[in-house]
Amino acid sequence: MCLFLGLPCEIKDLGEHAFMWKFNTKFLYVGNLTVLQLNGVEKDMMSNGIIIKRLTNDLTGIYRCEISSNPPRMVQYNVSMHTAPVIIPNPANKDNKVVVSQDQPLVLQCNIATSSSLLPTTFQWKHNSKVIELNRTEFVVETIQLSDAGDVTCEARNEIGSRSHTFKVIVQAKPVITLSEQIVHGPVGTDVEVKCMAEAYPAAKIEWYYSSNNPIHVSTKHKIVNNMNEHSSTLTIFNVGTKDHQEYFCLSANSLGEAKAYFAVTGRPSKPKFTSPKVSNNGDTYQLEWVTFSQPPIKNTTLRVREIDHVNGQPGNWQIINVEPTVSDGTALKTKEPHRRQTYLLENLSQDKSYEVDVVVANEFGSTKSDVFVFSTSDFTSADATTLGMSFTMMIFVLLISVIA
The missing domain is CATH 2.60.40.10 (Immunoglobulins)
Structure with a gap:
């Protein structure tokens, strides 16, 4: 965005006083002597004014034409332009790193420079790309933990556009181990x-x-x-x-x-994993299937099953079943990690109910228990009725075709 701008400064009866131009706190010119050359700003040789030939955000601020009288006299211009928000981060570090000790507070601020604060601005904060806070210039964590480390980004937006700043938050802490x-x-x-x-x-x-x-x-x-x-x-x-x-x-x-x-x-078996479907289509029976890895043969298998929400929202009693392990074939015994699959048919189940089950498998080195697996039985009667209804509709449709023919 470019803009030509002239800043006049009329001086009469200067006498022995000097005049100067300042940009914010920096001297640009003292009389006709150039002290600091700003790219895009030059002295008007026909007057005491200055010309901003190419106004950019870096050139916005306060310009003063000042006479060294006592007290000094001046003409002041507050030059601004509508731009996307200019963020002033706090803390402001060269590498954007913010180091804080575990359990200590963290305060991050995204203030907006005066030169770009004329338009309404909204804010958004993200932690590792996930939105965590809206429309605040400050982000606070009362007691920071290791999980709070990472990139914390604030984004400021107005009708012109948006800008963002990313703080790289580092939490000082003793190790936390994950295996x-x-x-x-x-x-x-x-x-x-x-x-x-x-x-x-x-x-x-x-x-x-x-x-x-x-x-x-x-x-x-x-x-x-x-x-x-x-x-x-x-x-x-x-x-x-x-x-x-x-x-x-x-x-x-x-x-x-x-x-x-x-x-x-x-050398114990790996944790058994259930591979059977979560819904039975056989009414009151269910074919349960699980798999485990074990080099030595499986010696014992114990199955537990119970109905969920049996009476008044309470689960039923566990039914304990000792399952005869499947004998592995010769190929399985020769592999380094035999894939041992086992099935068991559960009978006399209630229709349209949910059950939970787990299994413990054991070999010569010890036993391993599975996670709890949940499955449901279907309403076999309703399924028959639906099928019967479809068959009846199809029969009428075929009959209509026969009559038309």
């Missing part, structure tokens, strides 16, 4: 992998240990890969044996403290 798994299914002869992620500032190093506090080092048995960008470390255990079925932990520490996270490598 990819806490129970690692590791059959004998397989390789297993665990990732340890440590969220902390200052950055924290990660080390691996057996539960006996013996450190784990890189060897033909163990591989450790550190990812500084992801703040993570990945441990691989090769060719798992029965002695590797034990507890481990990763340790992360920085100048503010340390944290540990424990996990176990086990």
Whole structure:
């Protein structure tokens, strides 16, 4: 946006006094001497005025033509232009980083420069691209946590356009550890992998240990890969044996403290996952199906099932069922992670009801329990009635066609 602007300054009887032009607090000219050259601003050689040949947002502000009398006399011009909001962030750091300690307050401000505050302005705040606050120049977190770290952006908008500023919020805290798994299914002869992620500032190093506090080092048995960008470390255990079925932990520490996270490598079956549909179409029966990984054969399987909202909104009693494990074929026994599938037919269920079920599977190393799975039975009578109604309508339609023919 460009605009030509002349700022006159008529002077009579200057005498021994000097005259000068100032822009905000900076001297531009003293008499005909140029002190500071602004791109787009020049002295009018035919008068004592100045000319703004190309008005931009950087040239908006207060211009003064001033005489060094006592008291000084001046002519003042407040030059502004309608632009998209100019944001003055607080705090204002060169790299936009704002470092705050955990549990301390965070205050961020997006003030608007006077030169662009003439038009009504609306505000929007985002945290990592998610909108969190509307129409406020200030964003406050009373006690900041690690989850509050990241990019906090304020956007100011008026009828001309919008501008934004992003604060990079860094929370100082001791490490918080997240493990990819806490129970690692590791059959004998397989390789297993665990990732340890440590969220902390200052950055924290990660080390691996057996539960006996013996450190784990890189060897033909163990591989450790550190990812500084992801703040993570990945441990691989090769060719798992029965002695590797034990507890481990990763340790992360920085100048503010340390944290540990424990996990176990086990030959127990993996957590069973239900693969059957959530709705039965067989009225009072339901074919339940689940799958687990286990190198040794499954020895025992225990199923629990109960009706939800049985009486007055209360669930029914658990029914305990011992299921005979399916015998794996020869192919499954030769694989490193046999895929063991099991089905069981539940009978005498109430129609149009919901049930919850879980299962515990066990091999020679121990047992593993599934999450709770919910399924529903259909109203078999209503389904028959609907089908019958459709058949009846089709029969009438066919009869009409026959009559017309």
